[in-house]
Amino acid sequence: xxxxxAVLSDRIQAELAYTTLEAQGFTSQQVTILGQxxxxxxxxxxxxxxxxxxxxxxxxxxxxxxxxFVAGYGFNQITGLHTLDWAGDPGNHILGGLLGAIGGAMxxxxxxxxxxLSFGGGGDAQAYxxxxxxxxxxxxxxxxxxxxxxxxxxxxxxxxEKLQGYTAPDxxxx
Numbered sequence: 001x002x003x004x005x006a007v008l009s010d011r012i013q014a015e016l017a018y019t020t021l022e023a024q025g026f027t028s029q030q031v032t033i034l035g036q037x038x039x040x041x042x043x044x045x046x047x048x049x050x051x052x053x054x055x056x057x058x059x060x061x062x063x064x065x066x067x068x069f070v071a072g073y074g075f076n077q078i079t080g081l082h083t084l085d086w087a088g089d090p091g092n093h094i095l096g097g098l099l100g101a102i103g104g105a106m107x108x109x110x111x112x113x114x115x116x117l118s119f120g121g122g123g124d125a126q127a128y129x130x131x132x133x134x135x136x137x138x139x140x141x142x143x144x145x146x147x148x149x150x151x152x153x154x155x156x157x158x159x160x161e162k163l164q165g166y167t168a169p170d171x172x173x174x
Contacts, residue, residue, distance in 0.1 A: 035137035056113030072100015
């Protein structure tokens with residue numbers, strides 16, 4: 001889905017932009033205002049990179065943790081490491097498996113999306129969410145390239161803080 005997003009500093013500017021577009025024949029299905037008193041980013045469907053990272057990490061953990069356990073158990077059994085002498089062979093193999101499972105959990109966290117979860121990311125969607133948190137308003141125009149170009153020409157004289165196209169990524173990580 002492709003959008004044109006205008007970032008406006010206050011509610012009055014957002015309503016002016018909306019009525020300007022509406023006067024030129026844009027429908028309520030094509031134009032949306034996001035911000036306090038209007039739709040939220042979640043209601044509109046702007047992705048939350050932290051939620052996506054969390055879903056990826058959980059998805060990866062379903063197979064990496066058991067694989068890590070089996071790999072750690074097997075490695076300990078093959079090498080014959082005795083980390084804890086009092087635990088004997090079965091206890092040391094199980095300890096190797098647990099350490100392998102911890103390694104699998106770490107892999108799912110870092111590779112599966114935990115880096116984005118820890119350090120932010122998410123590109124434009126996160127930037128738009130930050131604008132909303134700062135109390136700004138977004139006017140979003142949904143449609144084809146010609147419609148977005150026409151909307152750009154109408155919104156540019158209103159001097160939005162930012163006027164940019166956005167394409168929502170497809171894909172579900174659940």
